[in-house]
Amino acid sequence: MHETDMTKALILTVKDWWESQPERPQISCIRLTVGEFTCVEPVSLQFAFEVQSRNTFLQGVRLAIDEIPLIAFCDRCQEEYRPEIGLRYACPQCESPMENIRSGRELKIEKIEYAVGV
Amino acid sequence: MHQTFEAGLGINLLHANQAGADHNRAHFDEWGITCLNIMSSPGAGKTVLLEKTIAALNDELKIAVIEGDMTTELDAERLRQYGVPVIAINTGRSCHLDSKMVAGGIHQLEGQYEPKEFDLVLVENVGNLVCPAEFEVGEHFKVALLSVTEGEDKPLKYPIMFQEADCLLITKIDLAPYLDIDIDRIAGNVRQMNPHVAIAPVSAKTGEGLDIWFDWVRQVVNRQQRSLALASVSK
Numbered sequence: 001m002h003e004t005d006m007t008k009a010l011i012l013t014v015k016d017w018w019e020s021q022p023e024r025p026q027i028s029c030i031r032l033t034v035g036e037f038t039c040v041e042p043v044s045l046q047f048a049f050e051v052q053s054r055n056t057f058l059q060g061v062r063l064a065i066d067e068i069p070l071i072a073f074c075d076r077c078q079e080e081y082r083p084e085i086g087l088r089y090a091c092p093q094c095e096s097p098m099e100n101i102r103s104g105r106e107l108k109i110e111k112i113e114y115a116v117g118v
Numbered sequence: 119m120h121q122t123f124e125a126g127l128g129i130n131l132l133h134a135n136q137a138g139a140d141h142n143r144a145h146f147d148e149w150g151i152t153c154l155n156i157m158s159s160p161g162a163g164k165t166v167l168l169e170k171t172i173a174a175l176n177d178e179l180k181i182a183v184i185e186g187d188m189t190t191e192l193d194a195e196r197l198r199q200y201g202v203p204v205i206a207i208n209t210g211r212s213c214h215l216d217s218k219m220v221a222g223g224i225h226q227l228e229g230q231y232e233p234k235e236f237d238l239v240l241v242e243n244v245g246n247l248v249c250p251a252e253f254e255v256g257e258h259f260k261v262a263l264l265s266v267t268e269g270e271d272k273p274l275k276y277p278i279m280f281q282e283a284d285c286l287l288i289t290k291i292d293l294a295p296y297l298d299i300d301i302d303r304i305a306g307n308v309r310q311m312n313p314h315v316a317i318a319p320v321s322a323k324t325g326e327g328l329d330i331w332f333d334w335v336r337q338v339v340n341r342q343q344r345s346l347a348l349a350s351v352s353k
């Protein structure tokens with residue numbers, strides 16, 4: 001599954017960051033945003049992360065996924081609407097096709113939370 | 119005592135793949151090649167379509183194929199009979215091609231042929247309706263196939279590939295009379311999320327509609343070559 005590849009990319013990116021930190025901090029949480037209109041299934045991503053982080057510097061780290069809804073903007077109605085994924089994407093008021101996606105395509109590592117001993 | 123901190127990253131998960139795709143595209147541009155990424159569910163008719171396309175356009179365009187077959191060389195063997203270079207990429211268990219795999223294919227093309235001679239590279243992606251859509255490989259245009267046997271609702275259920283396609287081929291229309299299927303509905307479902315897509319219903323078996331597809335290919339190759347020529351003049 002492609003979540004495996006996405007997780008690989010995730011771990012590599014976080015590792016780059018971690019190795020750039022001289023104190024190699026203890027990471028507690030990685031925050032992702034995942035849009036609803038992507039091919040990524042948060043549950044599969046969680047699972048892949050659990051498997052791939054085992055016995056690495058990320059073992060036990062929490063992966064927090066914020067899901068972002070699909071929101072489109074209809075130019076004709078000058079209004080936002082939420083397409084019903086799987087059923088219909090056109091504007092519910094005027095039937096104009098979905099052209100302008102405002103959110104829902106995100107696949108982002110937002111931030112890393114970590115602790116440093118004092 | 120421990121103190122908690124946050125580091126803002128804001129990095130796209132697909133960043134590395136995207137950078138690789140841009141790199142591949144830069145190579146194609148340098149060589150004057152137009153690249154099409156051909157995607158569909160397993161068995162929708164990608165390889166048969168490539169066979170027909172190569173047979174029809176081989177005289178006017180110099181074509182190479184990058185073939186993403188999961189485990190076998192079967193599709194690649196079929197296409198080699200048409201006398202064009204076919205670079206087979208063993209994708210292993212991966213459910214899609216990514217830009218790194220295709221970079222390997224481009225490298226082979228460069229090593230074994232004179233890449234500047236080519237006009238068109240056709241990439242047959244792994245048969246899968248979900249994953250390939252998120253992984254650009256360096257294509258200029260995305261082509262999605264949907265066979266009439268798959269049902270009208272597939273674009274609604276698996277929207278990303280259809281939303282991003284530049285061209286949609288509704289395939290195997292010779293079978294439509296035996297099925298309870300409305301081709302206009304398929305087209306309408308895709309247009310709901312992608313109003314500007316070029317749509318051609320085709321049958322590789324009877325040849326119906328293929329001329330429209332060939333014309334589309336000629337047109338995008340032409341357009342691409344003209345815009346590259348303009349870009350090099352303005353440099």
Ligand SMILES: Nc1nc2c(ncn2[C@@H]2O[C@H](COP(=O)(O)OP(=O)(O)OP(=O)(O)O)[C@@H](O)[C@H]2O)c(=O)[nH]1
Nearest residue numbers: 159160161162163164165166167245290321322323
């Ligand atoms: N009736 C009919 N059958 C077709 C047509 N196009 C393809 N087929 C058949 O559909 C089957 C699959 O075709 P392929 O071209 O191998 O499909 P594919 O998309 O390359 O398949 P994968 O690479 O395995 O994903 C074959 O048995 C083809 O003969 C068509 O236009 N009409």
Ligand SMILES: [Mg+2]
Nearest residue numbers: 164165193242
């Ligand atoms: Mg095939």
Ligand SMILES: [Zn+2]
Nearest residue numbers: 074077091094
């Ligand atoms: Zn509207």
